[in-house]
Amino acid sequence: MQIKFTASEQAxxxxxxxxxxxxxxxxxxxxxxxxxxxxxRPTKDIDIVCLGDGLELATAFANQFKxxxxxxxxxTFGTAQVKLDSVEIEFVGARKESxxxxxxxxxxxxxxxxxxxxxxxxxxxALAVELSENNFGILIDPFGGVKDLExxxxxxxxxxxxxxxxxxxxxxxxxxxxxxLDFTITPATFTAIQKMADRIKIVSQERxxxxxQKIMMTDRPSKGWYLLxxxxxxxxxxxxxxxxxxxxxxxxxxxKDNFSHTLQVLDNVAATSNDLWLxxxxxxxxxxxxxxxxxxxxxGWTFHGHEVVGARMVPKxxxxxxxxxxxxxxMVQKLVALHLRPISLTKESVTDSAIRRLLFDxxxxxxxxxxxxxxxxxxxxxxxxxxxxxxxDYVKLRLQEVEEKDNIRNWQPPITGEIIMQLFAIAPSKQxxxxxxxxxxxxxxxxxxxxxxAAYAFMLKEAEKLGLYPVIK
Numbered sequence: 249m250q251i252k253f254t255a256s257e258q259a260x261x262x263x264x265x266x267x268x269x270x271x272x273x274x275x276x277x278x279x280x281x282x283x284x285x286x287x288x289r290p291t292k293d294i295d296i297v298c299l300g301d302g303l304e305l306a307t308a309f310a311n312q313f314k315x316x317x318x319x320x321x322x323x324t325f326g327t328a329q330v331k332l333d334s335v336e337i338e339f340v341g342a343r344k345e346s347x348x349x350x351x352x353x354x355x356x357x358x359x360x361x362x363x364x365x366x367x368x369x370x371x372x373x374a375l376a377v378e379l380s381e382n383n384f385g386i387l388i389d390p391f392g393g394v395k396d397l398e399x400x401x402x403x404x405x406x407x408x409x410x411x412x413x414x415x416x417x418x419x420x421x422x423x424x425x426x427x428x429l430d431f432t433i434t435p436a437t438f439t440a441i442q443k444m445a446d447r448i449k450i451v452s453q454e455r456x457x458x459x460x461q462k463i464m465m466t467d468r469p470s471k472g473w474y475l476l477x478x479x480x481x482x483x484x485x486x487x488x489x490x491x492x493x494x495x496x497x498x499x500x501x502x503x504k505d506n507f508s509h510t511l512q513v514l515d516n517v518a519a520t521s522n523d524l525w526l527x528x529x530x531x532x533x534x535x536x537x538x539x540x541x542x543x544x545x546x547x548g549w550t551f552h553g554h555e556v557v558g559a560r561m562v563p564k565x566x567x568x569x570x571x572x573x574x575x576x577x578x579m580v581q582k583l584v585a586l587h588l589r590p591i592s593l594t595k596e597s598v599t600d601s602a603i604r605r606l607l608f609d610x611x612x613x614x615x616x617x618x619x620x621x622x623x624x625x626x627x628x629x630x631x632x633x634x635x636x637x638x639x640x641d642y643v644k645l646r647l648q649e650v651e652e653k654d655n656i657r658n659w660q661p662p663i664t665g666e667i668i669m670q671l672f673a674i675a676p677s678k679q680x681x682x683x684x685x686x687x688x689x690x691x692x693x694x695x696x697x698x699x700x701x702a703a704y705a706f707m708l709k710e711a712e713k714l715g716l717y718p719v720i721k
Contacts, residue, residue: 250385251285251377256334257294264296265379267308273300275379276361276388279368282375286397287429294337297364297376303328306339343367362390366405369418370425371396374405400431408440416447419481420459427463427472438479445480453570456485460569464527469518470511473531477507488565489531491538496549503549506537509626516623525576526616529583530623535561559585579613583620586610590621593646594639600654603646604692607656614657618644654691654698662703663687672711673719686710 253261261277268275275298284291298305303321306328310319313332320329327340344359344367361376368374371393378386387394391405402422404411412419419441426433433441448456463472473489476482482490493507510531517530536558537551544550562581566573589606610617618640625636651657665680674680687696687703687710696702711717 251282251387253385260337261379263312264309265381265384267312268298268305268379269381271300271305271308273298273305274361275305276376277379278364278376279373282377283372283397286394292335294335296337296339297342297361298339299342299361302326302339302341306330309339361388365390368405369411369421370402371405372402400429401434402426402431403434403437408437409444412440412444412447416444417451417455417459419444419448419479420456423472423475423479424459424462426475427466427469441479441481445484448481448484457569457571461524464524465522467518468515469527470515473511486569488535492534498543506534510534512626513623516626517620520619520623523616525580526583526619529580529620532558532562532565532580533584533587533620533624534558535565555585555588582610582613583617586617587620587624590618590640590643591636593643594636598646600650601693603650604654604656604694607647607651608659608692611657614647656698659698661688662698662700663707668707671718672716674716679714679716682714683707683710
């Protein structure tokens with residue numbers, strides 16, 4: 249089988265072939281690049297394996313360009329990266345590996361192209377294309393990877409137990425590829441993952457989370473999370489999520505399985521937005537339901553306050569998963585805290601004040617909040633779903649009306665703390681906070697307009713209650 253390259257890829261590989269020939273070392277394009285070429289998926293990163301010094305080949309390759317592209321040499325790992333305008337190429341010498349039981353870091357020694365293909369995680373990633381001048385573009389497929397691509401299956405080149413024992417992260421990669429490519433993991437391969445799931449404990453959280461992030465960005469991320477559960481990996485990498493699983497019945501009254509509900513909400517969000525952090529908000533929106541679940545006789549199951557408790561859980565979860573503790577985390581926390589609010593406003597009697605407060609609390613994330621709330625409707629009752637969505641349309645209209653009138657979303661206090669302190673000649677104090685809070689509440693309640701003059705007059709009255717008067721100069 250001959251692999252067809254684009255004109256730019258052809259030009260790059262001809263330079264690789266030229267320099268490899270000068271050095272007297274065979275070179276090959278390998279792994280994901282070859283897989284994606286066959287699948288006709290976009291490709292951007294290229295891995296080159298040579299039967300020699302990968303660092304030397306990378307340097308010789310880069311020297312052929314003007315201006316010379318940057319070359320990063322990683323001598324400890326025997327790899328080098330060359331960054332061109334549209335692609336990043338990694339060079340490495342072919343190698344064979346041996347692993348100890350308690351580490352993902354292998355003992356490495358030079359090897360043949362066959363050795364290099366043997367160490368790959370899956371047959372579809374063990375494909376190589378020769379870049380020598382005599383056999384340019386010829387595919388080397390020792391494990392039937394092309395057939396596996398056609399059949400949409402994932403299996404390991406060697407015995408799966410050996411592959412996963414050598415590097416347990418490959419179990420996560422199996423599930424990520426199955427989700428990303430919509431492939432099926434072969435029974436023997438999946439059984440090996442189930443048997444060896446506890447080996448994931450030797451893998452760093454950063455590498456695990458890197459795979460989770462890729463699962464989250466797929467078209468249907470629920471597939472990956474279900475596979476993680478069925479494989480037995482979820483109980484080691486994210487046990488809190490697993491606690492959502494199960495439906496309980498008392499006095500003939502049951503509640504839905506919140507694990508499957510959560511994953512349906514995640515897929516619903518994924519169908520409307522590519523924002524990674526909105527997807528995390530969907531995954532975590534009901535995370536506190538197990539902690540807040542109660543059965544009230546005569547009423548049924550309740551999860552009172554799960555949105556508040558869930559929001560408090562978000563920073564700890566982000567810390568455990570090594571997700572960034574930044575504004576993205578705060579956005580997720582906010583969306584979890586507010587995800588019930590819009591549904592409570594789906595009534596024609598909703599007040600401007602309630603709409604203002606939602607705009608104020610959600611701020612710039614109001615659109616994401618509305619997307620999350622719409623995705624949260626997973627009922628199989630079409631009439632119920634239609635009624636809820638009509639309610640959301642009404643809330644959206646009211647949000648637009650109030651925002652245009654009151655400009656609350658990007659609300660900045662018309663009276664700042666500095667103005668208060670200067671006018672009344674006071675230092676930073678509790679009194680300043682009381683006045684600022686009173687102004688904010690008055691605006692949100694519609695008592696005064698969101699304007700400087702109205703807020704200034706209101707401030708004078710509130711200050712007088714505290715025994716404060718403007719300093720006369």
